[in-house]
Amino acid sequence: MKLFTVLLFAFSFLSVTAQTADEKIKDLGLQLPPASKPIANYVKYVRTGNLIFLAGHGPTKADGSNIMGKVGKDLSIEQGYEAAKITALSLIATLKDALGGDLNKVKRIVKVNGYVNCLPDFTEQPKVINGCSDLLVQIFGEKGKHARAAMGMVALPMNIAVEIEMVVEVD
Numbered sequence: 001m002k003l004f005t006v007l008l009f010a011f012s013f014l015s016v017t018a019q020t021a022d023e024k025i026k027d028l029g030l031q032l033p034p035a036s037k038p039i040a041n042y043v044k045y046v047r048t049g050n051l052i053f054l055a056g057h058g059p060t061k062a063d064g065s066n067i068m069g070k071v072g073k074d075l076s077i078e079q080g081y082e083a084a085k086i087t088a089l090s091l092i093a094t095l096k097d098a099l100g101g102d103l104n105k106v107k108r109i110v111k112v113n114g115y116v117n118c119l120p121d122f123t124e125q126p127k128v129i130n131g132c133s134d135l136l137v138q139i140f141g142e143k144g145k146h147a148r149a150a151m152g153m154v155a156l157p158m159n160i161a162v163e164i165e166m167v168v169e170v171d
Helices: 002-017 021-027 077-098 125-144
Strands: 045-048 051-057 106-117 147-153 162-170
Touching (some): 021 125, 045 077, 051 077, 077 125, 106 125, 125 147
Parallel strands (some): 106 147
Antiparallel strands (some): 051 162
16 A cells, blocks of 8 residues: 555656646747748648648748758758757647647657758768757657658758658647
8 A cells, every 4th residue: 555655646746747848848948930831832731630740841940041051061960960950840830830739739759751951972861860859859758759761862942951741649
């Protein structure tokens, strides 16, 4: 009985102290940008059942400019990582919009496809897309761990450094 009481207290403490995704974003000193609008004839997300498919997003900074260039030529791997992290924030902003402002409805980040603007001989795409993956896990914990592909592209729209799309399971 004593063990049961201790476990009950521990679980109730954990549930009280668990942070929301919004709190984690704030604690990391980050801020979500406004949800962006499509730049062509498509939508930023499609919900079907309990899955949300997010369209490809790029690394748009707070001032509205994009991080552009080829990783491994114009940008370092570290700069590409930062571009992927900024792209993750944009994806989360669109996801929050799709969920009516409630990121607590996220059950699991299912899949991330990351595209890196690079030369044909560049082979460090996973290190770049880790910027997105690492941030998703920091914000969503175990729910942020996902399947992933990290691919090299000889060109991306408007010469952006990365483009990332995501599939999310929600309540």
